[in-house]
Amino acid sequence: xIATTLHGLIVDIxxxxxxxxxxxxxxxxxVDSIRLPKSSWEAVSIDVGxxxxxxxxxxxxxxNSYDFFILSPQGSPWSSYRGEEVESLNFLGRLAxxxxxxKNAPFLGICGGHQFLGMAFGGEVxxxxxxxxxFRAEKYPSDCLAERxxxxxxxxxxxxxxxxxPPRPAELSVMENHVEEIKTIPPGxxxxxxxxxSKIQIMRFPGRIVYGMAFHxxxxxxxxxxxxxxxxxxxxxxxxxxxKMVCIAKSAL
Numbered sequence: 001x002i003a004t005t006l007h008g009l010i011v012d013i014x015x016x017x018x019x020x021x022x023x024x025x026x027x028x029x030x031v032d033s034i035r036l037p038k039s040s041w042e043a044v045s046i047d048v049g050x051x052x053x054x055x056x057x058x059x060x061x062x063x064n065s066y067d068f069f070i071l072s073p074q075g076s077p078w079s080s081y082r083g084e085e086v087e088s089l090n091f092l093g094r095l096a097x098x099x100x101x102x103k104n105a106p107f108l109g110i111c112g113g114h115q116f117l118g119m120a121f122g123g124e125v126x127x128x129x130x131x132x133x134x135f136r137a138e139k140y141p142s143d144c145l146a147e148r149x150x151x152x153x154x155x156x157x158x159x160x161x162x163x164x165x166p167p168r169p170a171e172l173s174v175m176e177n178h179v180e181e182i183k184t185i186p187p188g189x190x191x192x193x194x195x196x197x198s199k200i201q202i203m204r205f206p207g208r209i210v211y212g213m214a215f216h217x218x219x220x221x222x223x224x225x226x227x228x229x230x231x232x233x234x235x236x237x238x239x240x241x242x243x244k245m246v247c248i249a250k251s252a253l
Contacts, residue, residue, distance in 0.1 A: 006246055008048045009066045011056065011092065013116055014074040015081060018052035023072055026110070029218025030070070033240040034247075044247055054088045056095065068106040068209070068246045069099070071113025073216070078115070078125060078180065080138045093120035106209035106246045108239075111178050114212030118203065121186035128181050128198055140179045145197060147176035151215065153193045153201045161192065161202065161211060161241050165234060172234040174201075174215035181214065202238075209245045213238070 008030060010023055027048045034044055049066070051059050081089060097120055099105035109117035115125045126133060129145035155168040165172060172193070182200040185191055192202040195214075203212045217235030 004043075004247060004251060005045045005047060006067045006243065006250065007065060008046065008068045008070060009063075010048060010050045010070045010072055011113075012050065012052045012072045013089070013092070013112060014072065015076040015085060018055065020050045023050070026070070026072065026218045029236075029239060030243070033218070033236050034243045044243075046243065053092050054085065056088065056092050060095075063095070063099070064103070066105075067250050068108070068243070069096075071096070071107065071109040071116055073110055073177075074112035074116075075140075076138065077135060077140055078119075079136050089116070092116075096120050100205065100208060100210050104208060104249075106242070106249065107211070108242050109212040110218070111214065111216055112180075114203070114214050115178075115180055115182055117210075117212045118182040118186050118189075118200075121189065121205075123182050123186035123189070124184040125180055126183045127179060129179075144179060146179045147195065147197055147214075149175065149177075151176040151195055151197075153195045153215070155193045157190065157192050159192050159204060160245060161204070161238050163241050163244075164237050174213075174217065174235045175219040176215045178214060182212070209242070209249060211242060 010026065012018065012022060014022065030048050031046045034046065096107060100107055107117065119125050127135060127144060132141060132144050135141065150173055152171050153174055155162060155170045155172065158168055181198045185200055185203055189203045189205055191200050192204055195201050198214055201214045204210065215235060217239040
């Protein structure tokens with residue numbers, strides 16, 4: 001039985017002002033997922049902190065104390081970020097690259113965080129609906145293509161993130177809620193899964209515990225669902241697998 005404590009940090013990349021309660025569902029999903037199903041991992045405890053992306057520079061002194069980082073979803077078009085917001089995003093992108101490349105830090109980007117991770121490493125992000133290529137408003141349009149609720153994705157490569165799931169090519173159910181997507185995968189990354197509308201569903205930096213997921217692995221399940229198959233159970237397993245990889249890496253230090 002592995003007994004340890006993992007310290008994680010959610011980096012909130014939403015334009016809205018800092019709100020530590022915004023990602024309670026994500027925080028609870030992270031804490032609970034590794035206990036599902038019961039196994040040698042049940043002795044692992046997880047502590048998850050929070051910081052808004054505009055405050056990241058003031059947090060640099062503590063950044064090396066975290067075992068993993070979560071780049072959060074966001075609810076505004078990337079083109080709507082302005083001024084100091086753009087400067088803070090650029091700083092966060094440089095910091096993420098440094099932590100990943102130089103420190104081998106584990107990162108998981110979720111939905112908008114997946115897109116941000118792609119942009120930080122040189123990938124291109126845009127609307128799923130190409131009719132909105134030049135969209136510049138503050139809020140997402142209501143009449144464009146989007147992936148919502150339960151969506152089937154198909155795995156394309158073998159990877160530890162799929163441990164406990166059917167072998168490729170497998171069709172997995174995940175919870176989606178996004179209008180923008182990664183159009184071109186960043187150099188050095190590989191694509192692990194695809195859907196009908198959005199081709200880059202899970203990307204990984206090979207050899208590192210660095211993943212982006214276009215969907216929400218934390219949504220739609222709870223401890224009461226541990227013995228049930230539902231539209232979110234595959235995401236739950238992938239979230240647990242990410243944390244198990246972090247735990248193994250920490251125990252090897």
